[in-house]
Amino acid sequence: MKKIEKVLIALDYDQSAKKVAETGFALVKAMGAKAILLHIITDPVYYASTEYSPIMGFTGNMDNFPLSSENTEELKKATRHFLEKFKQNLGDETTQTLVKEGAFSESILKAATELKVDIIVIGTHSRKWLENVLIGSVTEEVLRHSNIPLLIVPTKKQD
Numbered sequence: 001m002k003k004i005e006k007v008l009i010a011l012d013y014d015q016s017a018k019k020v021a022e023t024g025f026a027l028v029k030a031m032g033a034k035a036i037l038l039h040i041i042t043d044p045v046y047y048a049s050t051e052y053s054p055i056m057g058f059t060g061n062m063d064n065f066p067l068s069s070e071n072t073e074e075l076k077k078a079t080r081h082f083l084e085k086f087k088q089n090l091g092d093e094t095t096q097t098l099v100k101e102g103a104f105s106e107s108i109l110k111a112a113t114e115l116k117v118d119i120i121v122i123g124t125h126s127r128k129w130l131e132n133v134l135i136g137s138v139t140e141e142v143l144r145h146s147n148i149p150l151l152i153v154p155t156k157k158q159d
Contacts, residue, residue: 004031008117010038010108010142011086016123016155018086023153024121025090035095036115037083040107041075072101105141112148120148123155 009024011017021037028035076099083097098115100107112120124139143150 002118004033004118006036006115006117007031007033007119007121008036008038008108008112008115009121010040010123011083012039012123013082014123014125014155016125016153018089019155020121020123020153021086021090024151025092025095027119027121027151028092033118035090035092036117037086037095037097038108038111039079039083039099040104041072041079041099041101042104104138105145108138108142109146109148112146117148119151120146121151121153123153125155 004027007024007028009021011021025035027033079099080097083099087093087095087097098111100111102110108120108122120142122139122142139150139152143152
């Protein structure tokens with residue numbers, strides 16, 4: 001069995017990102033591996049929505065970064081700040097952070113391949129009723145096309 005040396009932890013701006021990061025980081029520590037926190041920026045209009053709040057997980061961490069659907073550089077800056085906050089909360093300065101642009105699943109797989117990671121940690125929301133009853137659409141797409149093992153963290157709220 002191949003030793004796990006690099007773990008890619010894919011995070012979005014949902015409250016569940018904290019659970020995904022902590023689960024991935026527990027794996028990193030258990031294996032003595034290196035963590036890479038990744039966020040994919042897709043259509044900037046998505047981030048300007050009031051339903052998609054980048055302040056989830058760490059209160060006030062985005063106060064100085066107003067998100068505009070027209071300013072991709074500000075969005076990248078805010079995203080790097082978001083990932084740095086996760087890095088600080090995980091308490092490991094060796095953790096790498098990475099911001100990529102593109103389609104979610106395709107960009108996650110491309111980054112994982114380029115970085116030669118041994119495993120991808122990703123969450124699943126399963127919010128859409130008929131869409132992927134067991135796992136979220138991005139996670140399902142990554143699972144379907146990945147040659148790299150996945151650790152899927154269920155993040156659906158418990159009733």
